[in-house]
Amino acid sequence: MVARLLFLKGIRMYPVSKKRKTALEVIIENALNYLRRRKYPPNTIRIYGGHYKYLLRFAQKNRQYRLAQNVLAKFIKSQMKNLKPSGQKLLKTSMRVLWEFHLTGTHSLRTTKPRVSLTPFFERELTNLDLYCHEELGWSQATCHRSSSEWRLFLEYIGKQRKLRNWNSLRSEDFSGYIQSNPQWARCTRKYRVGFLRKLVKIAFVRGRLRQPLHVHFPRVSTSGCDIPPSLWPRDDIKRTLAAINRSDGIGLRDYAILLLAARLGLRSVDIRLLRADAILWDERIIELAQHKTGRVIRLPLLPDVGDALADYLRNGRPISDAPEIFIKHKAPWGRLRTFGPIVRRTQLRAGITLIPRRGIHALRHTLATGLLNDGVQFSAISATLGHHDPLSTQRYLAVATELLRQAALEVEWKEGTNDR
Numbered sequence: 001m002v003a004r005l006l007f008l009k010g011i012r013m014y015p016v017s018k019k020r021k022t023a024l025e026v027i028i029e030n031a032l033n034y035l036r037r038r039k040y041p042p043n044t045i046r047i048y049g050g051h052y053k054y055l056l057r058f059a060q061k062n063r064q065y066r067l068a069q070n071v072l073a074k075f076i077k078s079q080m081k082n083l084k085p086s087g088q089k090l091l092k093t094s095m096r097v098l099w100e101f102h103l104t105g106t107h108s109l110r111t112t113k114p115r116v117s118l119t120p121f122f123e124r125e126l127t128n129l130d131l132y133c134h135e136e137l138g139w140s141q142a143t144c145h146r147s148s149s150e151w152r153l154f155l156e157y158i159g160k161q162r163k164l165r166n167w168n169s170l171r172s173e174d175f176s177g178y179i180q181s182n183p184q185w186a187r188c189t190r191k192y193r194v195g196f197l198r199k200l201v202k203i204a205f206v207r208g209r210l211r212q213p214l215h216v217h218f219p220r221v222s223t224s225g226c227d228i229p230p231s232l233w234p235r236d237d238i239k240r241t242l243a244a245i246n247r248s249d250g251i252g253l254r255d256y257a258i259l260l261l262a263a264r265l266g267l268r269s270v271d272i273r274l275l276r277a278d279a280i281l282w283d284e285r286i287i288e289l290a291q292h293k294t295g296r297v298i299r300l301p302l303l304p305d306v307g308d309a310l311a312d313y314l315r316n317g318r319p320i321s322d323a324p325e326i327f328i329k330h331k332a333p334w335g336r337l338r339t340f341g342p343i344v345r346r347t348q349l350r351a352g353i354t355l356i357p358r359r360g361i362h363a364l365r366h367t368l369a370t371g372l373l374n375d376g377v378q379f380s381a382i383s384a385t386l387g388h389h390d391p392l393s394t395q396r397y398l399a400v401a402t403e404l405l406r407q408a409a410l411e412v413e414w415k416e417g418t419n420d421r
Contacts, residue, residue: 241347
């Protein structure tokens with residue numbers, strides 16, 4: 001009826017045409033879809049997409065609707081002064097990806113190592129080992145996944161040398177050859193990898209898959225100089241960092257609660273990231289959670305300042321979200337946090353503290369353990385607080401505590417000698 005009236009009035013109706021995409025927009029859209037098909041990390045695709053969005057604005061401002069090398073060069077030059085060296089490198093990489101995709105429909109910046117297919121026997125064995133370690137030995141899913149990855153690398157290496165049919169095809173020289181084939185590994189890495197292989201062979205022997213106990217004849221890796229002492233925060237720096245946080249907004253309330261959990265309770269960063277509301281027993285003033293690293297359940301006291309910080313964030317700072325974790329991002333899509341590194345660096349800079357390598361949020365856990373040890377708390381209590389399965393894991397803090405006490409004694413001795421003079 002409306003069309004008939006318009007026709008009678010002499011108004012001609014035409015279908016509304018959609019705005020056609022420019023050639024540059026089509027290339028950018030196809031390039032991002034290509035990266036998604038190549039299973040690039042979502043964060044990388046997001047960063048590249050942001051670069052391409054600014055490129056599109058730059059090109060439209062200069063009335064350039066096709067991708068050309070001179071357009072890319074001018075765009076990169078215009079953006080360089082606003083970026084740090086790491087950002088400049090990332091911008092150049094994203095532009096190279098786009099240009100190479102424009103020319104060839106693909107790109108060769110990201111390479112993947114050719115995988116060596118294992119025999120069906122070892123594929124089944126790795127799956128069974130993963131179930132056995134998780135259900136029988138009580139390993140966490142993260143440990144099982146890491147172990148399976150290391151075992152697969154070793155079996156793939158052997159598969160390049162010769163065909164493995166069963167466990168009894170393994171020889172002791174296979175293990176030493178695998179270690180020697182990677183001379184770029186540091187001493188700590190060799191020790192780490194040998195430990196995984198020793199577990200693999202021992203489990204295979206215990207389960208009856210291997211007739212000879214090859215784990216007894218494993219090559220030993222010297223550990224001298226390998227055990228790096230834990231990094232510590234000075235107590236004054238902890239106080240300054242916490243005091244520098246602006247708790248007038250949600251982000252400040254979140255950051256304050258996160259750092260307080262690490263400094264006062266010694267929780268690992270992954271356990272803080274995965275902390276849920278049901279882990280806090282408010283009536284009992286207890287935090288009960290299963291550690292992500294070990295899978296063991298620990299119960300820690302909900303200290304008054306920690307409880308107040310958590311309650312303040314949940315009531316006044318946390319955005320409304322369906323995410324089960326307590327600590328989430330404060331911008332869409334409001335998912336859980338990936339890392340606490342930017343939070344620590346931001347608060348340290350605000351407090352005027354010099355950034356020192358290896359002094360991140362995990363160092364707060366080390367600082368708490370060393371402080372408890374200096375205060376005379378027993379090893380067993382410190383192990384329970386940190387959630388260590390073996391009290392011997394706590395002994396690495398003994399060397400640090402002893403060294404601190406020795407330095408304090410030397411300072412007292414020097415001061416006394418100065419006064420005598």
